[in-house]
Amino acid sequence: MRVELDEPKCVASGQCVMASPEVFDQREDDGVAILLEERPGEELLDGVREAVAICPAAAIRLVEE
């Protein structure tokens, strides 16, 4: 599974960081999301799925490879 972050859509609410801090972080100057792990391990996927579900900008996708 691969995580896709549509950065131009990101509104920097930080919800992904709250749901999945192992996979996401925020840029310090404007809060825009940073993808730390493009291919997170199985144990992190629940957090990523929550991040996908709660991202207010619908800017995160989890895609099958």
Next chain:
Amino acid sequence: MADTLAGATPDAAPEVPEYPMPRDLRCPLAPPPALEPLRDEQPIAKVRIWNGSTPWLITRHADQRALLTDPRVSNDDHEPDFPHVNAHRAAIAPHTPKLITNTDAPEHTRLRRSVNAPFLVKRIEAMRPAIQKTVDDLIDTMLAGPNPADLLTALALPLPSLVIADLLGVPYKDHGFFQENSNRALDSSLTAEEASAASRALGQYMDTLFREKLDNPGDDVLSEMAGRVKAGEMAHQEAVNMGVAMLIAGHETTATMISLGTLALLQHPDQLALLRESDDPKFIAGAVEELLRYLSIVHSGLRRVAKEDIEIGGQVIREGDGILFDLHAANWDPQAFPESERLDLSRPARQHNAFGYGPHQCLGQNLARLELQVVYGTLYKRVPTLSLAAPIEQLPFNHTGTTYGVKCLPVRW
């Protein structure tokens, strides 16, 4: 304007209900009862607002999420048919500069990113020890004072005011002034002139303060914005308006969640016991989400306007039509939250729309969550005998503010 008399023309819709809708005073924490049949049978329905216009009301969780992330749905309140919340907002809209609250992408994205830094998850989390100390101190003071006490003045109002004043760099000694004027600026029971006077007073106050920060910056958000203004990344007036918006938004909402949340928990002793006995930060964080969902205090509907025709749920929302989103209706949508009328602190509630949804979702939500986690995780442990000191029927509920809450909450212990 459409004819509204039921049956006046063959294709006339049934009577168009007024919005906002009245609550059932016997169930003061539940959403207005008329929302439920609308959500079940007419989830995309016309309603009538204060100026006689008839925007669409969206009541289902899934429809709200679809439309609030749809780029054809605009937050530009300069649009002539924008369904303003009251006459005051309609009157000031043409004169309001561009803010995160009245713009769309890409302008909104630029503005939002310029004010996000103070609300970064890590920066907010770093405030936890200081907020814990403030909560402990306020509870100490309450317990040392007269019993019963008003929880609003003892804890619910001072905590968010202290926190936002400290974060922004606004002197807390002015809290009486900014609380009073914030409430008046948002009170739909006042005339447009009265509300405008309160907004102006806040604007002038913030402008003076901001000029001081330009000359003598400190370690606070206003000074950070002053730096951006000096660097040419932000206009002076933008920064002043953002300062006012953060000051207003930063205390009334959180204060209401503290007082109304406590009232809801006192009405549900089994749930209160779960919270009092838990030391699990995840459970406490989940309880905050459930109380946000259950109470959905922002009760006057999010407001938008369609920039193009939009087909949804068998209806066509026409270009220029106003669109309202009732957050309480969506957060009590049984399709999204089974047995939604039950306060259940153990349920997964994180996908509620209490902070809105889409790019305009609440800027301060992470700060609000932190304050509520600390209060809900502390107050009932430290004051296990906390109870209401007046019957719920006698509590003065505020039906005319931006948020729905109580004007005081007498408690004893």
